[in-house]
């Protein structure tokens with residue numbers, strides 16, 4: 022197993038879906054998946070706002086990442102390609118300070 026292989030990571034998430042038959046049990050329904058992802062984002066937030074150890078933050082981020090990969094499986098899009106397409110796009114964007122924080126966006130003014 023190569024832990025850096027996107028293909029193997031995606032296969033592991035697919036195996037998780039298959040193990041619990043997500044396809045036929047509502048586990049790949051997109052509205053349900055959005056609720057799950059929001060729940061995980063809340064858990065990530067709690068790690069930060071409650072000052073939990075970084076190990077807990079990493080675990081919650083992994084939960085969200087696995088859900089994102091599973092959403093790519095459920096909706097049948099190539100998340101790896103979208104990742105690289107988007108990276109190319111955002112690397113071209115301008116940044117500016119907004120209320121004390123750097124913001125990278127398509128500023129329209």
Ligand SMILES: [Mg+2]
Pocket residue numbers: 061064080081084
């Ligand atoms: Mg979690």
